[in-house]
Amino acid sequence: MPRSALTTEEIEAFRERITDAATHLFAEQGFEALTMRAIAIEIGCSPMTAYRYFDGKDDIFTSVRARAFARFADNQEAIARAKHADARSKLAALGRAYIDFALAEPDSYRVMFELTQPGVSADGELAEQGLRAWTPLYEAVRACVAEGELAGDPLVHAHLCWAKVHGLVTLHLSGKLQMGAGIGELYDCVIADLLQSVRPVAAPA
């Protein structure tokens, strides 16, 4: 019949090459340099070749985001696997790692959270890696509940912890913070605040 159809592995390999090129271009020269033709040059093929492996540019970008989430999830999972004195210090370590990752790779963090346009499907690889990235923090908070360090709903408190680090990182990366130096102190405080909020507190008004 036909020329031997591409294996699933071959397809996945090519998808990975394209995602690699796109990730590289984005990290190197920013979003507006992420072009179909630029990707094609990087790959060494025609601009239309990518269309056989992706639905279009948005799909490629979604793949880039999923990869960024995957690397972030790897990072968080590694911290979660490491030994910690107790649940609270584990949570603090996860928060530190979260911030460190975002500041070490601001482009990755931006592509994960900032350039999110509505209309992307909630399922697929992106959702899966996003869940992976979120799980360590959630489990750490649940552990704090199990050890009696936390009174309320773990889901609520985990979201609160996430919002604190995410908010500070986002404001920092977009240049909104008014304090030039002393940012380190600010991050210390947000970590301390993470731990403080998981102590039993009076019910909110």
Added chain:
Amino acid sequence: MPRSALTTEEIEAFRERITDAATHLFAEQGFEALTMRAIAIEIGCSPMTAYRYFDGKDDIFTSVRARAFARFADNQEAIARAKHADARSKLAALGRAYIDFALAEPDSYRVMFELTQPGVSADGELAEQGLRAWTPLYEAVRACVAEGELAGDPLVHAHLCWAKVHGLVTLHLSGKLQMGAGIGELYDCVIADLLQSVRPVAAPA
């Protein structure tokens, strides 16, 4: 000599018309619909006319962002002017108003914080309105310090408060929160956490 040059007021009026049209287009059909030619149609003139009043599309977009910040600043200042029982309840009210604004006008909030590309100048109308929007929160925290509700650096704590509400709102608007309902509870908790963090606490580890 020449045909009478445009007055400063006329120029400002035209700039406002363009900003109006751009704001409207963005809120109505999203970012990708914000086009030079679409603005021109909305205004009723040629696509190149806007270039006499703005440096280009980025400049127009910056003006849209400045306007969004201005409306947000108006909102915050109104809350700050109102009467409150004490400094802590004033801070809580500002936090509530922050969240309410962001959820009521997600497009405005997004244009303020999400689509921020590096390279925009830090001065001008945008920076001015951004400062206006930030000041009420900062002053409220400073008042908490003055009333002995807060031990540390007001600048640090104000940034922390900002990060908390901004982080939660941003995660919510980008669809990252895992809790379908119960979001109201989450926002209640972040407000409570705002107040809790301005109580004297032990020095961070």
Added chain:
DNA sequence: AGTTTTTGATTGACAACGTAAAATATACGA
């Protein structure tokens, strides 16, 4: 072996984008 058929990759083209340059319209001082 030669032809057909199926699949992958390329080329060409199109509409839309931002915007530089050239051309045109407009209104006042002479």
Added chain:
DNA sequence: TCGTATATTTTACGTTGTCAATCAAAAACT
């Protein structure tokens, strides 16, 4: 009325994402 400085439009160029048509290659059947 005419000249000139200013406001606006027209034209055009390079780039973008992507559809349609074309090309290339390789396995299967005659």
